[in-house]
Amino acid sequence: TARVVQAARGDGIMEFGLRRAQGPDAGIYGARAAMIGGCIGTSNVLAGQMFDVPVKGTHAHSWIMSFPDEYTAFKTYADLYPSACILLVDTYDTIKSGIPNAIRVFTEMREAGIPLTFYGIRLDSGDLAYLSKKVRRMLDQAGFPDAIISASNDLDEFLIDSLKAQGATITSWGVGTNLITSKDWPAFGGVYKLSAIMNKNGEFEPKIKLSENSEKITNPGNKTIYRIYEKDTHKIKADLICLVGETVNVHEPLLLFDPAEPWKKTKLLPDTYTIRELLIPVFKSGECVYQSPKVMDIRSYCADELDTLWEETRRLINPHKVYVDLSKKLYDTKIKLLDQMSAEETES
Structure with missing residues (x-):
């Protein structure tokens, strides 16, 4: 729309x-x-x-x-x-x-x-x-x-x-x-897989699913998401997926990199960006804790959010991508699990 x-x-x-x-x-x-x-x-x-x-x-x-x-x-x-x-x-x-x-x-x-x-x-x-x-x-x-x-x-x-x-x-x-009818994209592509499981001590253990297709390899652990904005323009720089408990200090440098091509990196200088945590609790302990806004209020929110996108990402033809990155801690956790599974396969 x-x-x-x-x-x-x-x-x-x-x-x-x-x-x-x-x-x-x-x-x-x-x-x-x-x-x-x-x-x-x-x-x-x-x-x-x-x-x-x-x-x-x-x-x-x-x-x-x-x-x-x-x-x-x-x-x-x-x-x-x-x-x-x-x-x-x-x-x-x-x-x-x-x-x-x-x-x-x-x-x-x-x-x-x-x-x-x-x-x-x-x-x-x-x-x-x-x-x-x-x-x-x-x-x-x-x-x-x-x-x-x-x-x-x-x-x-x-x-x-x-x-x-x-x-x-x-x-x-x-x-x-x-x-x-979603005529141009009738089916949503993606995977929905287990990312963590609670052990006997009540702690969540990160889990990962391997795939022959790299884009289908899941990101492990319980996560939260920060939206990173360029301070001067209030345009979106990237969405940063982190492990729960991670924080971002806007007064410190922030390294962003593409998880699919980690050699592509961007370093944000202190106080040149702002952040907003995106996830809002809807259910807690099986109970709904969220009050849904009216449709016209959601519409206004949507319009405001669209204004934070760069024009290049909104081109009808050949749009520039909106970056979704992983925190270094989450990326390291993912690589560690991949290495462990690779080693286990080698031993077997």
């Missing part, structure tokens, strides 16, 4: 994905995730009610088709929702029918003294770059320069970015399938 929001460059993104979701629960909680990622509203009314988030959207093509003609459908909708009148104009013919009928309704609203506070049209098919420019000219010439042009139709971050580059006059976007 955050990538889609970024591609829109300040325009509002509405979540339209319920029909394409992989089941009703995915539709509900996908809408929640989309709101956290930066959407301004969802068309999912139930999600809006459950999570107290804005509900936004337009009417469907079926609304138009249920009336004798397009104009009557538009007029009825405008009568019902005069303060939020976004008309879907591509049911029959966008240029020859949809826009002329929309302009007719907007003109009648103005002549009746109805304030045009939030109004416009939605495109859902065709060449969105070409149509949006032509529609913008038609609306402007008719005296409606502030009418919103919204668009949908299988949008994703790359298409939105392309439309922006082509000068499309769209300022509001409805995104469904590519928000709700």
Whole structure:
């Protein structure tokens, strides 16, 4: 979602994905995730009610088709929702029918003294770059320069970015399938393995899993995570995974290195960085000790955190990596266990 929001460059993104979701629960909680990622509203009314988030959207093509003609459908909708009148104009013919009928309704609203506070049209098919420019000219010439042009139709971050580059006059976007289904990455790659086990003395012993693939070799022990920020910019330098009990003193030098390529090192000078511990207890002794924030508060937190990423890491194509490093103590523990297991295999 955050990538889609970024591609829109300040325009509002509405979540339209319920029909394409992989089941009703995915539709509900996908809408929640989309709101956290930066959407301004969802068309999912139930999600809006459950999570107290804005509900936004337009009417469907079926609304138009249920009336004798397009104009009557538009007029009825405008009568019902005069303060939020976004008309879907591509049911029959966008240029020859949809826009002329929309302009007719907007003109009648103005002549009746109805304030045009939030109004416009939605495109859902065709060449969105070409149509949006032509529609913008038609609306402007008719005296409606502030009418919103919204668009949908299988949008994703790359298409939105392309439309922006082509000068499309769209300022509001409805995104469904590519928000709700994780279309480009349907399965999460990773391993979930034992990292420590309590011995008879009540102490945790670090454990490690070997693999033929180095990226699948686990990190042993109970851990905590510090986020390291560059002090001057408050941008993320790296996330540092440490063993529980380790502390970081910002008044001392800090050595960062890539655990996959440990010869690549960065040394942070004292007082040039700040830190924040990321892990927050959710369960203690089997009981929940965490009070979940409201979705809109999580959304604000997410936006603030995204601002701490370097622009280079947020590129849609070929982004720079965000570094996740190991503390020297954790790295040494890992290497020690690997050496022990290697020696045991050699002896056997």
